[in-house]
Amino acid sequence: MNPELKSIVEALLLAADRALSVDEIRSVFDEADRPERDELKQALAGIAADCEHRGVELREVASGYRLQIRQELAGWVNRLWEEKPPRYTRALLETLALIAYRQPATRGDIEEVRGVSVSTGIIRTLLDRDWIRISGHRETPGRPELFVTTRQFLDHFNLKSLSDLPPLSEINELPEALPEEA
Amino acid sequence: MNPELKSIVEALLLAADRALSVDEIRSVFDEADRPERDELKQALAGIAADCEHRGVELREVASGYRLQIRQELAGWVNRLWEEKPPRYTRALLETLALIAYRQPATRGDIEEVRGVSVSTGIIRTLLDRDWIRISGHRETPGRPELFVTTRQFLDHFNLKSLSDLPPLSEINELPEALPEEA
Amino acid sequence: MVAPPPKTPQAPESQQQLAIAYVAGAAVEELPGDLYIPPNALEVYLEAFEGPLDLLLYLIKRQNIDILEVDVAEITDQYMAYIELMQAGQFELAAEYMVMAAMLAEIKSRILLPRPETAEEEEADPRMQLIRRLLEYERYKLAAENLDDLPRLNRELRQARAGLPEIQRTIPEPVVELSDLLAAMAGALRQAELFEHHHVSLESISTEEKIGHLLRSLEKNRFVPLVSLLDPREGRLGVVVTFLAIMEMMRGAMVEIVQSDVFGPIHLRLAGKEPGKEESA
Numbered sequence: 340m341n342p343e344l345k346s347i348v349e350a351l352l353l354a355a356d357r358a359l360s361v362d363e364i365r366s367v368f369d370e371a372d373r374p375e376r377d378e379l380k381q382a383l384a385g386i387a388a389d390c391e392h393r394g395v396e397l398r399e400v401a402s403g404y405r406l407q408i409r410q411e412l413a414g415w416v417n418r419l420w421e422e423k424p425p426r427y428t429r430a431l432l433e434t435l436a437l438i439a440y441r442q443p444a445t446r447g448d449i450e451e452v453r454g455v456s457v458s459t460g461i462i463r464t465l466l467d468r469d470w471i472r473i474s475g476h477r478e479t480p481g482r483p484e485l486f487v488t489t490r491q492f493l494d495h496f497n498l499k500s501l502s503d504l505p506p507l508s509e510i511n512e513l514p515e516a517l518p519e520e521a
Numbered sequence: 522m523n524p525e526l527k528s529i530v531e532a533l534l535l536a537a538d539r540a541l542s543v544d545e546i547r548s549v550f551d552e553a554d555r556p557e558r559d560e561l562k563q564a565l566a567g568i569a570a571d572c573e574h575r576g577v578e579l580r581e582v583a584s585g586y587r588l589q590i591r592q593e594l595a596g597w598v599n600r601l602w603e604e605k606p607p608r609y610t611r612a613l614l615e616t617l618a619l620i621a622y623r624q625p626a627t628r629g630d631i632e633e634v635r636g637v638s639v640s641t642g643i644i645r646t647l648l649d650r651d652w653i654r655i656s657g658h659r660e661t662p663g664r665p666e667l668f669v670t671t672r673q674f675l676d677h678f679n680l681k682s683l684s685d686l687p688p689l690s691e692i693n694e695l696p697e698a699l700p701e702e703a
Numbered sequence: 704m705v706a707p708p709p710k711t712p713q714a715p716e717s718q719q720q721l722a723i724a725y726v727a728g729a730a731v732e733e734l735p736g737d738l739y740i741p742p743n744a745l746e747v748y749l750e751a752f753e754g755p756l757d758l759l760l761y762l763i764k765r766q767n768i769d770i771l772e773v774d775v776a777e778i779t780d781q782y783m784a785y786i787e788l789m790q791a792g793q794f795e796l797a798a799e800y801m802v803m804a805a806m807l808a809e810i811k812s813r814i815l816l817p818r819p820e821t822a823e824e825e826e827a828d829p830r831m832q833l834i835r836r837l838l839e840y841e842r843y844k845l846a847a848e849n850l851d852d853l854p855r856l857n858r859e860l861r862q863a864r865a866g867l868p869e870i871q872r873t874i875p876e877p878v879v880e881l882s883d884l885l886a887a888m889a890g891a892l893r894q895a896e897l898f899e900h901h902h903v904s905l906e907s908i909s910t911e912e913k914i915g916h917l918l919r920s921l922e923k924n925r926f927v928p929l930v931s932l933l934d935p936r937e938g939r940l941g942v943v944v945t946f947l948a949i950m951e952m953m954r955g956a957m958v959e960i961v962q963s964d965v966f967g968p969i970h971l972r973l974a975g976k977e978p979g980k981e982e983s984a
Contacts, residue, residue, distance in 0.1 A: 350576030350594040353535070353863035355601055367600040392530030393571075393867045407866035412532040416868065418549035419533055419541075424875040430649040432887035433881065440888060452895045454641040455649060468876065469736045510889050535865035553709040572984040573884060577863045595859040606858040611753050614847035622846060634839055637799045638755030678853045679860060692838050 344374055345382045345389075346397070351388075352397075352406045360403035431461045435470060439504060443474050443485035461484070470495065526556055527564045527571075534568075535581075539588065540676055542585035556671045581676030583682060602621050621674070622689050625656050625667035643697065644668075714844050755803035756840040758785060763837070770837050775814060779807040783910075790909070803907070806833070812946050848896035913948035918957070918973070926961060926970035 351364055361380070365373050374382070383404055387397040395406045406418055434457055437449045446457050465471045470492040476482040488501070498504065541651055543562070556564070563588055570578040577588045590598055599606070609617075616639055619631045631639050633661055647653040652674040657663040670683070680686065752758045762781050765774050787802055789796055810829040854860050921927055928951075933942050949971070952958045962969045 346574065346576040346591070347594055347597050348576070350598055350863075351601065352526040353577055353588075353865060354590050354598045356864045358866075359601075363601075367597045388577075392528065393670070394528040394530070395535060396781040398866070403819050405866045406535075408532045408536055408868050410868045412529055413531050413868035415549050416532055416536040419545075420538060420875060423876050427877045427879060427885060428649065428651065430879070432883055435879075436884050437886035437891060439884070444602045453645060453892055454894065495879070496884065498881075503757075505885060507888075507892070510892065512926040522870070532865075535863055536867055538862055542880060560826055579966070588854075589862055590861040592859045595861075597773050598861055609851070611844075611847060614851050615753065615843055618846040618850050634836075634843055635754060636756040636803065636836070636840060637797065645894065645899050661789060677856045678850070679855060680853070687846070687853070689844050 344378065345385045348379070348382045349406070351387050352404065355405075358398075358400050358403040358405040363403065427464075428461075430455075431464060434461050435465055435492075436490075438465075438471055438486045439488050440500070440507065442487040442501075443477075445477055445485055447483055447485040452469070526560065527567050530561070530564045531568055531588070536585060537587075540582050540585040540587035541583070544594045545585065549669055580679065581671040582679060587676075592641075610643075612637075613646060616643050617647060617670075617674075619684065620647075620653050621670050624669040626669075627659055627665040627667055629665055637677060650677075733928075753844075754797070755800050756837060757844070758782065759803070759837060760841055760844070770834055770841070773830075773834065774835075775807070775833065776811050778827075779811045782807055790911070797909070801944075804910070805947060808950065809943045809946035812950060910944055910948050911949060913944050914952060914957075917945070917948055917952065921958065921971060921973045926972045929960075929969040929971055 348364060351359060351367065361376055364379060365376070367443075376396065381399065385434050386406075390396050390406075393414055394409060396409055399408045400472075406411065417481055430453075432514075434449055437452055439451075441448060443511060449457050468491075469489055471486045472489050473484045474487040475485050477485055493500065530546060533541060533549065543558055545571075547558070550556060565579065566678045568588075571625060572578050572588075576591055576594055577592050580587055580589050600645075606663050612635075613633055616631055619634055620626050623630060628644070644653075647668075648655075651671055654671050655666045656669040657667050659667055675682065675685075752761065758783060759778065760770075762778055763770055772921075784802060786796065786800060797897075810833060813829045828883075856862065901939050917932060920932060933945055949958065949960075953960065957974055959969055959974050960969060
């Protein structure tokens with residue numbers, strides 16, 4: 340078996356962060372040196388064997404193969420999250436703040452103030468967290484979505500109503516505290 | 522060396538989506554069986570050795586250790602994504618380079634060397650990416666913001682510290698006088 | 704990023720002909736071959752430069768000479784040719800390009816004018832500051848290229864990640880305090896203000912406009928003191944552009960300049976011929 344093939348397949352599995360089917364793996368190779376399915380299965384078997392004494396194992400699931408952290412190690416891995424909850428980026432917080440103060444606001448409105456484009460990921464995260472919702476569309480070309488904050492947003496920040504947000508004039512005096520890990 | 526320790530550390534590195542410091546790794550263990558720093562470093566060295574012929578490598582960057590896909594395999598791995606990695610403009614890269622090599626630097630400092638104004642979009646993009654942050658203000662009229670690079674910047678560019686940046690080219694000693702013009 | 708403009712194999716001698724053949728306002732007609740760009744490509748072309756320093760570096764590198772050996776007078780001519788070309792293409796130039804034009808013209812005029820023999824004045828070679836800036840810019844231009852060549856995450860490198868074990872506590876949501884949110888708003892507002900400041904740009908004074916203005920102030924057969932043509936309200940840049948305009952007019956034989964005594968006042972008058980008209984014998 341081609342040892343290099345094993346390395347490539349392992350790299351693919353660890354880069355993808357999801358299960359990959361045999362065909363997906365084959366598709367990243369140029370046609371000229373695309374491995375046969377059997378060859379690939381052999382490489383996968385080799386990876387599985389190498390994992391014997393490692394922290395991960397090769398699993399075959401419905402959509403293909405994935406390298407997964409061993410069940411026995413779940414306890415340690417979970418502590419990693421306990422120790423350090425993820426944090427939001429400055430871009431996300433500014434987007435949320437602008438929606439809170441300027442609602443209803445479109446993506447374009449936010450981009451105008453911030454001078455950079457607002458990523459879809461940020462809007463998705465805010466929607467997923469139920470902090471903002473789409474209240475409608477602005478009747479301008481493209482009919483952009485109008486975002487407003489939700490009740491959950493008020494609850495999270497312990498506000499009774501939007502009028503409890505400090506006025507902008509006060510905010511401008513605030514020092515710019517930057518989220519930066521120590 | 523405890524072989525199990527190596528497995529746990531590997532699992533942690535593959536569970537996190539960022540580099541982990543030695544202290545972060547130690548903190549997931551109960552105090553009773555928390556490995557000493559030396560022991561942990563040995564485990565990390567063991568992992569690095571195991572990676573020798575694999576598709577991943579252990580790399581120490583500014584925030585700690587991470588397992589990453591070998592650079593040589595980027596050609597295959599990148600085909601898993603439709604999206605092309607972002608390309609940055611020269612203006613952005615020059616601004617970033619000036620901040621990296623001159624930090625702390627103000628917008629004015631950057632503009633002086635580049636001879637053009639620095640767009641707000643560029644500064645925003647760099648702040649959004651967490652590659653730079655505002656470290657304070659220079660005590661000159663206007664109190665301009667001082668920018669420095671972050672650990673995330675070093676992590677992203679695969680560097681352990683600022684001293685790993687490619688050296689800035691030397692400026693040759695200027696002659697006392699220039700030749701007379703024709 | 705736009706690829707740098709292609710180098711055309713052009714003998715350096717031909718660049719001497721850059722002594723431009725246009726008169727103020729008139730269409731740019733005679734351009735050296737390596738300077739010709741289809742009008743629709745102009746925008747793309749200018750975008751290839753990161754500003755006046757970058758353009759100057761390109762002009763210098765094109766001749767394969769060291770920055771230290773640059774002939775400021777010649778490079779000024781070439782630079783002006785580009786500026787004219789861009790303006791002829793109705794391209795709105797950033798103020799920085801005009802400021803650099805003025806600075807170059809100032810240096811050029813100081814080189815061309817006889818220099819007083821005092822030692823202090825000798826020390827300040829006006830070319831030195833320009834060269835220092837060019838070297839410094841080149842240094843960081845290179846540093847930026849090196850930075851771009853470093854392997855980086857999600858381009859050459861990927862974080863290796865494995866699937867998480869099944870019984871997995873939910874990852875906690877990030878905590879955000881109201882103060883974090885307000886600080887973010889403060890940051891956004893401050894940045895927006897900064898953004899607005901940057902809409903205020905230098906009002907550029909073009910050499911062409913200045914020539915037109917000077918033509919109106921000068922009369923045939925009457926000498927006007929040079930000093931009276933300088934308007935302090937236009938600032939340093941205005942003064943430099945005035946000199947630049949006068950130099951252009953000299954080249955076009957549109958003005959006569961007279962200085963009767965050494966270090967005496969300089970006077971100008973309109974030359975015998977009108978710009979653009981054939982000289983009548």
